[in-house]
Amino acid sequence: MCHDAAFLFVADGRSVLHGNDARLTAAQARRAKHLAGDRLDVMALQASGASWHPICYEYPAAEMAELSASKRMSKLRSVQRLVRQTAPELAVPFAGPPCFLDAEVARLNWVLDQKDGAFCDPEVATDWLREHLPAQHFDHFKPGDSLDLDTGEIVRDPVSAGFTFADAARDPYLERYAADRAPHIAGVFAENPEPGPGLFDRFAAHFEYLGGLSDYFLRQIAMLVRFEVTGPHGGTWDVRLSPDGVSVGEAAPDARPHYRITTAGRWVESVLSGRMAWEDLLISFRLSLYRDPDVYNDHLVGLLKHANAPALQAVEAYETERDWSERITVEWDGGRYDIPRYCPHAGEDLAVGAIVRDGRVHCLAHNFSFDLATGVCVNARAANLTSRRIG
Numbered sequence: 233m234c235h236d237a238a239f240l241f242v243a244d245g246r247s248v249l250h251g252n253d254a255r256l257t258a259a260q261a262r263r264a265k266h267l268a269g270d271r272l273d274v275m276a277l278q279a280s281g282a283s284w285h286p287i288c289y290e291y292p293a294a295e296m297a298e299l300s301a302s303k304r305m306s307k308l309r310s311v312q313r314l315v316r317q318t319a320p321e322l323a324v325p326f327a328g329p330p331c332f333l334d335a336e337v338a339r340l341n342w343v344l345d346q347k348d349g350a351f352c353d354p355e356v357a358t359d360w361l362r363e364h365l366p367a368q369h370f371d372h373f374k375p376g377d378s379l380d381l382d383t384g385e386i387v388r389d390p391v392s393a394g395f396t397f398a399d400a401a402r403d404p405y406l407e408r409y410a411a412d413r414a415p416h417i418a419g420v421f422a423e424n425p426e427p428g429p430g431l432f433d434r435f436a437a438h439f440e441y442l443g444g445l446s447d448y449f450l451r452q453i454a455m456l457v458r459f460e461v462t463g464p465h466g467g468t469w470d471v472r473l474s475p476d477g478v479s480v481g482e483a484a485p486d487a488r489p490h491y492r493i494t495t496a497g498r499w500v501e502s503v504l505s506g507r508m509a510w511e512d513l514l515i516s517f518r519l520s521l522y523r524d525p526d527v528y529n530d531h532l533v534g535l536l537k538h539a540n541a542p543a544l545q546a547v548e549a550y551e552t553e554r555d556w557s558e559r560i561t562v563e564w565d566g567g568r569y570d571i572p573r574y575c576p577h578a579g580e581d582l583a584v585g586a587i588v589r590d591g592r593v594h595c596l597a598h599n600f601s602f603d604l605a606t607g608v609c610v611n612a613r614a615a616n617l618t619s620r621r622i623g
């Protein structure tokens with residue numbers, strides 16, 4: 233289930249906090265526990281994210297390995313931190329990893345590698361968490377397993393018990409699974425046919441429409457995005473988003489794009505015709521991306537994702553009307569720094585939702601990192617942290 237919200241169930245004196253896909257902060261998790269009568273019987277947490285970064289990016293192998301390892305680790309650490317601060321009776325690493333059954337994306341199944349993949353499976357996550365929080369009770373579940381909240385007894389489903397994420401078992405399993413799902417995958421292709429003539433004109437009209445939705449987003453994006461659209465009626469097209477508006481044209485050979493997005497025309501056509509949202513395309517991983525400089529632009533993704541004026545206005549209001557007056561002090565390498573309490577990105581409470589390491593404040597909500605000396609966000613385009621050394 234993908235819902236972007238946590239659920240707290242309390243019944244008959246038992247409580248379950250379902251935090252999968254919810255980006256719960258430690259403060260929210262503690263509050264949920266308090267609401268449940270200061271006891272959580274089960275807390276399910278997302279130990280494996282579902283994100284196209286770095287998986288769909290065109291990184292050299294060594295950089296991809298490094299980014300994947302850091303993605304795994306930051307997810308595990310954030311689960312560890314939430315569990316440590318919430319102390320449920322039983323913590324359950326949940327979700328992921330994805331697997332890819334369609335030949336177009338089957339190359340991405342390397343992300344399942346138990347040691348080097350970008351996503352952690354529940355077996356690996358449970359082992360890691362048990363090792364790092366030995367006093368805490370962890371377990372993971374498979375389809376059909378049941379847990380008795382009164383006795384703590386777990387009954388394992390006999391069919392699911394035969395399944396393992398282990399590397400050696402993976403390829404034959406995926407082959408069988410892909411064969412089983414082949415008719416459904418063929419159905420997806422049938423529902424999203426190759427585009428007809430005039431794809432460029434529809435593409436240009438779409439971005440001109442998006443560009444008219446929010447001047448604020450255009451100012452924040454201010455970049456050239458190149459689309460390489462493969463297949464019939466495709467081409468290489470530049471979308472320039474700037475405070476002056478949006479212009480779309482054939483790629484200019486001497487222009488250097490900040491983002492390059494490569495995908496098949498059939499998926500672009502589906503977005504343009506409203507069968508699919510940009511976010512669906514991104515999360516389908518049926519595209520590859522490159523960016524230079526390698527800095528995330530939250531507003532570009534936000535514009536594609538929300539694509540309607542009221543939602544963009546709500547984001548603008550949130551970002552421009554925030555109260556920056558509340559400040560906290562953090563320490564690094566013998567120095568003391570004054571920083572705002574709330575993250576400049578989306579308002580995570582940095583007093584509990586950040587770690588300070590290597591001279592940077594790492595916000596754990598979406599992993600933006602801010603240099604303490606300058607306040608600059610080093611891995612995304614975001615407002616300055618306005619940090620100040622005070623001792």
Ligand code: FES
Pocket residue numbers: 575576577578579580595596597598599600
């Ligand atoms: S709130 Fe998103 S990185 Fe801090």
